Amino acid sequence: MTAGRLQTTDQRRRNMAAIRATHSKLEDRITRGIWVKGYRFRKNVKGLYGKPDIVIQKYRVVIFIDSCFWHACPIHGNIPKNNQEFWINKLERNKQRDEEVTKHYQNRNWNILRIWEHEVSRDFAAALERIMNFIDTAKSNRSR
Numbered sequence: 686m687t688a689g690r691l692q693t694t695d696q697r698r699r700n701m702a703a704i705r706a707t708h709s710k711l712e713d714r715i716t717r718g719i720w721v722k723g724y725r726f727r728k729n730v731k732g733l734y735g736k737p738d739i740v741i742q743k744y745r746v747v748i749f750i751d752s753c754f755w756h757a758c759p760i761h762g763n764i765p766k767n768n769q770e771f772w773i774n775k776l777e778r779n780k781q782r783d784e785e786v787t788k789h790y791q792n793r794n795w796n797i798l799r800i801w802e803h804e805v806s807r808d809f810a811a812a813l814e815r816i817m818n819f820i821d822t823a824k825s826n827r828s829r
């Protein structure tokens with residue numbers, strides 16, 4: 686019984702690590718992609734609410750690349766079989782937090798973009814394009 690439980694916890698830890706690794710790889714591809722195109726930004730800014738993945742303070746741009754698992758994507762979100770109640774609560778809290786974060790920036794006239802991890806993995810070029818268009822729009826609104 687105890688051994689089985691430990692195994693489960695261990696397996697879960699490995700799954701979570703794999704999810705995080707995939708996500709940070711996608712994030713790196715995106716940030717490298719826009720950097721090469723000449724965009725300058727800060728990454729994973731801890732001083733800003735919700736720790737945005739990409740920040741361009743000058744144009745009040747924050748971009749979040751949302752993990753399908755942690756942000757409970759309607760297409761790929763799933764509840765792990767073990768500890769279901771824990772996960773349901775946790776993922777629900779994450780969703781609420783995302784809404785709070787989004788409102789926080791909207792209320793302060795920031796330009797906030799949320800992009801799903803699956804959009805990046807499905808069509809990288811399109812995701813990159815979407816992000817760059819978003820930044821360009823924020824930039825032109827700013828200088829108007």
Ligand SMILES: [Zn+2]
Binds near residue numbers: 753758759760762803
């Ligand atoms: Zn998804």
